Structure formats: C-alpha cells, structure tokens
Amino acid sequence: MARKFFVGGNFKMNGSISSIKEIVDNLNKAELDPNVEVVVSPSYLYLLLVRESLRPGIEVAAQNVFDKPNGAFTGEISVSQLKDSGINWTILGHSERRTILRETDEVVARKTKYATENGLSVIWCCGESLEEREAGKTIEVVSKQLAALKAQISDWSKIVIAYEPIWAIGTGKVATTEQAQEVHKAIREWLKTNVSDKVAEETRILYGGSVNEKNCGELSKQPDIDGFLVGGASLKPAFIDIVNCLKQ
Numbered sequence: 001m002a003r004k005f006f007v008g009g010n011f012k013m014n015g016s017i018s019s020i021k022e023i024v025d026n027l028n029k030a031e032l033d034p035n036v037e038v039v040v041s042p043s044y045l046y047l048l049l050v051r052e053s054l055r056p057g058i059e060v061a062a063q064n065v066f067d068k069p070n071g072a073f074t075g076e077i078s079v080s081q082l083k084d085s086g087i088n089w090t091i092l093g094h095s096e097r098r099t100i101l102r103e104t105d106e107v108v109a110r111k112t113k114y115a116t117e118n119g120l121s122v123i124w125c126c127g128e129s130l131e132e133r134e135a136g137k138t139i140e141v142v143s144k145q146l147a148a149l150k151a152q153i154s155d156w157s158k159i160v161i162a163y164e165p166i167w168a169i170g171t172g173k174v175a176t177t178e179q180a181q182e183v184h185k186a187i188r189e190w191l192k193t194n195v196s197d198k199v200a201e202e203t204r205i206l207y208g209g210s211v212n213e214k215n216c217g218e219l220s221k222q223p224d225i226d227g228f229l230v231g232g233a234s235l236k237p238a239f240i241d242i243v244n245c246l247k248q
C-alpha cells in the first residue's frame with residue numbers, strides 16, 4: 001500500500017479568531033493536491049470554529065489530549081470531547097510538551113495508547129536536542145522514544161510519526177535533506193526490526209522543523225519522507241504551497 005503524503009499544520013499557541021478565520025478562508029479557497037492528506041491543529045479554543053468552518057476533507061487535530069475518559073482533571077480535555085466535536089486527530093509528544101511541560105516518553109506513550117484505542121488518530125512526535133545530535137546520539141534518542149511507544153502500543157494503524165529535531169524547530173535551521181532522510185530511514189528500519197515489515201512499510205514518517213515553501217520540494221523527494229509537520233509556515237498562505245509540494 002502506497003503511503004499517502006501528509007501535511008500537518010501545527011498552529012501552536014498562535015492566532016486569534018480573526019487570523020484563524022483568514023487561514024480557514026484561504027484553505028477553503030485553495031486548490032489542494034488531492035493526493036495529500038491535510039490536517040490542521042489550532043489551539044483548543046479554536047478547534048470547533050475551525051472544524052465548523054473548514055471544508056470537509058481537511059481534518060482537524062488537537063495539540064494534546066488526556067488519557068482518562070472524564071472526571072476531575074482540571075484543565076485537561078478528553079478523547080470523547082474531541083470526537084464529540086468532530087476532531088479525529090491529535091498531536092502527542094511534541095518536543096515543546098516534552099521539554100516545557102515535562103512529559104516523559106512513558107506519559108506520551110500512555111496518552112498515545114489511550115487516544116488510539118479510543119478512536120483518535122495520532123501524530124506522535126520524536127526528535128533529539130542539539131546537544132544529543134552533537135554527541136552522536138540522534139538514533140539512540142529516537143529509538144528510545146520509539147521503544148517507550150512500542151511498550152504500550154499494539155495497533156500502529158492510527159499513528160503517524162513526526163520526526164522533529166528540536167534544534168530545527170522555529171530556528172530557521174532546517175535539517176539537510178540527507179540529515180532528515182538518514183533519521184527517517186533509521187526510524188523505518190527500527191519499525192521493521194522491532195514491530196513488523198507491514199508497519200514499517202505503511203507508517204507515514206513526517207519531517208518537522210523550519211519547513212517552508214522553499215525547502216519542502218527537495219525534502220519531499222526523499223524516499224522515507226512522507227510529509228511534514230509545519231509550525232510557523234502553517235500560519236501563512238505559504239502553507240498551501242507546502243501542501244502542493246509534490247508538484248514542485
């Protein structure tokens with residue numbers, strides 16, 4: 001089964017009602033490559049606004065979700081509340097949550113298990129810091145994150161992996177095509193060795209970190225890069241050019 005190219009837009013904690021309406025209007029008017037799956041992820045407050053105004057065919061993702069069905073968990077949002085609002089996706093394990101909010105590999109894996117078992121699809125993020133890369137530990141770090149996920153997951157069909165080197169996020173320092181392809185290939189090999197040939201073949205592996213309309217074309221040509229998770233550029237009209245990068 002060919003892997004469908006995937007472009008996610010992670011708005012992070014950005015935007016206002018008016019700027020988000022503008023992004024939605026632009027997406028609604030745009031000619032988007034039908035061979036690309038598109039998912040946008042505004043902050044919680046705007047999920048419903050986006051879901052209700054965005055054209056069908058583009059999915060909407062939360063940026064996080066909790067791993068309990070309901071109850072006394074002030075400030076958290078449940079999987080069933082997302083599904084009730086027409087949200088079928090969530091991002092989990094973004095490096096900003098791992099580092100700033102101290103989410104461990106195990107916490108991220110537990111949330112991913114709960115979300116996928118309860119019908120959400122997950123963009124599961126991994127990636128190394130600059131210090132880890134310079135120490136030659138990139139593959140080791142990513143493998144450890146994958147192993148924590150594997151310890152809790154049996155069904156990988158609802159998971160898209162996003163490799164996001166922390167040093168490339170929001171810095172303008174995009175990984176070279178060779179650097180990105182090398183890690184994506186290693187992730188696929190890890191899946192082949194530790195999960196199955198089928199999961200390795202079918203799981204989409206996205207690259208994230210300073211992707212823009214200029215660098216996406218080259219990156220998209222790499223055999224193990226199946227799409228992008230875009231931060232800053234997803235707030236701009238250039239996001240449409242990134243979605244259409246296969247035509248570059």
Ligand SMILES: O=C(CO)COP(=O)(O)O
Nearest residue numbers: 010169170209210231232
């Ligand atoms: O963190 C990212 C997407 O989740 C990447 O962010 P930037 O594209 O702004 O570097």
